[in-house]
Amino acid sequence: MQVELVEIGLLLVALAFILLFGLAARKLMKGGLGAGQSRPALPAPSSETEEERLLAEEALSAGRLSQPSPPAEPEPGSEADAAAPITLEAGLKKSRQGFMTRINKLLFAGRAMDAALLDELEEILVTADIGVRTTEKLLADMRASIGRKEMDDPGAVRERLKAAISSLVQVPAPAESPHESPRVIMVIGVNGVGKTTTIGKLAARFTSEGKKVVLAAGDTFRAAAAEQLEIWAERSGSRIVRGAENGDPASVIFEAVQAAKREGADICLADTAGRLHTKVNLMEELKKVHRVMGKAHPGAPHEVLLVLDATTGQNAITQAKQFKEAVDVTSLALTKLDGTAKGGVVVAICEELRIPVRYIGIGEAAEDLRDFDAAAFVDALFAETDGRDE
Numbered sequence: 001m002q003v004e005l006v007e008i009g010l011l012l013v014a015l016a017f018i019l020l021f022g023l024a025a026r027k028l029m030k031g032g033l034g035a036g037q038s039r040p041a042l043p044a045p046s047s048e049t050e051e052e053r054l055l056a057e058e059a060l061s062a063g064r065l066s067q068p069s070p071p072a073e074p075e076p077g078s079e080a081d082a083a084a085p086i087t088l089e090a091g092l093k094k095s096r097q098g099f100m101t102r103i104n105k106l107l108f109a110g111r112a113m114d115a116a117l118l119d120e121l122e123e124i125l126v127t128a129d130i131g132v133r134t135t136e137k138l139l140a141d142m143r144a145s146i147g148r149k150e151m152d153d154p155g156a157v158r159e160r161l162k163a164a165i166s167s168l169v170q171v172p173a174p175a176e177s178p179h180e181s182p183r184v185i186m187v188i189g190v191n192g193v194g195k196t197t198t199i200g201k202l203a204a205r206f207t208s209e210g211k212k213v214v215l216a217a218g219d220t221f222r223a224a225a226a227e228q229l230e231i232w233a234e235r236s237g238s239r240i241v242r243g244a245e246n247g248d249p250a251s252v253i254f255e256a257v258q259a260a261k262r263e264g265a266d267i268c269l270a271d272t273a274g275r276l277h278t279k280v281n282l283m284e285e286l287k288k289v290h291r292v293m294g295k296a297h298p299g300a301p302h303e304v305l306l307v308l309d310a311t312t313g314q315n316a317i318t319q320a321k322q323f324k325e326a327v328d329v330t331s332l333a334l335t336k337l338d339g340t341a342k343g344g345v346v347v348a349i350c351e352e353l354r355i356p357v358r359y360i361g362i363g364e365a366a367e368d369l370r371d372f373d374a375a376a377f378v379d380a381l382f383a384e385t386d387g388r389d390e
């Protein structure tokens, strides 16, 4: 009896084994994987039917579907959307919220366009860093151009204000004088305004246009400064010329301009240490750097780009005036406009300094440096966002 039970047990084990073996063999024949094997995950099944898939395969092999379909537009607010370059309208959101929203509320409140309302308008413009002088000029321009009937139409007053601001921010840039390559651009400004970042962004732009760029690490004051520039050089594929820490900035820049010349570069961007516009000795050093560049390459620097931080408001104007006394500032870059509600400072800068704003910074990434286009800037400032700014 015991022997019989053992025989039945063995028989059952053998049957189970045969069954398992059969199942495994079937799976293998269908293309399944054996133990220990791995294979990349298969694409998720699409919703297409077998017939549609065959038709698509046929079309592909016939060359009819050779172009991949364009990537879908990112969902607003999605991760992919966040990676997209910021638009000018988005970059100026804080300024719109800061003063355009207030202006709209004032103009469209159904009040009479009387002296009291104009006083309030004046106050909003002054606090948006347009400044007292520029605001007075703006309002005078508006009053001179607006008709009596238009005065009662808030939409018309808004348009007049937009036109008056537009005409103030148009500062024509002088034509570039012809010169031998490389074009040397000296970048100056007080501490932390965004000089090195602006150079990095410009280097990225120029190299993407196929230009050969040399960066001069003229900020020998801080070791981290050259390292920061080195990162931008790597990122943009530019060459960098560095000197010793605490070395003479003029000699590093001289060497860089000569290297750029020797190597047939198109552009040489020279970084300088941040300096307070009130420090006489530092402004003297800037004059020396400027002179030395001309010795390395006649006509250099071809452009002196003063970087101003928009968040510093009216102080930016004082800085510009003092830098201009030391060296001939030819153009301005206005950074961090994305971080201020007082973008009105652009209007004051254009009106008071009459130096062309060439670039504006609306973020920290390489693509967040934009050419300053007066019309596009005013359009973005006055953009009607249907409550999106609220």
Ligand SMILES: Nc1nc2c(ncn2[C@@H]2O[C@H](COP(=O)(O)OP(=O)(O)OP(=O)(O)O)[C@@H](O)[C@H]2O)c(=O)[nH]1
Binding pocket: 189, 190, 191, 192, 193, 194, 195, 196, 197, 198, 219, 225, 272, 273, 274, 275, 335, 336, 337, 338, 339, 360, 361, 362, 363, 364, 368
């Ligand atoms: N949000 C924003 N940040 C900016 C912009 N431009 C520069 N920055 C940031 O401002 C900070 C200072 O920038 P830097 O380029 O180091 O300034 P710098 O003028 O070279 O500073 P120093 O060399 O110390 O005088 C960095 O954190 C930058 O990322 C801009 O347009 N928008």
Ligand SMILES: [Mg+2]
Binding pocket: 195, 196, 197, 219, 225, 271, 272, 274
């Ligand atoms: Mg710097």
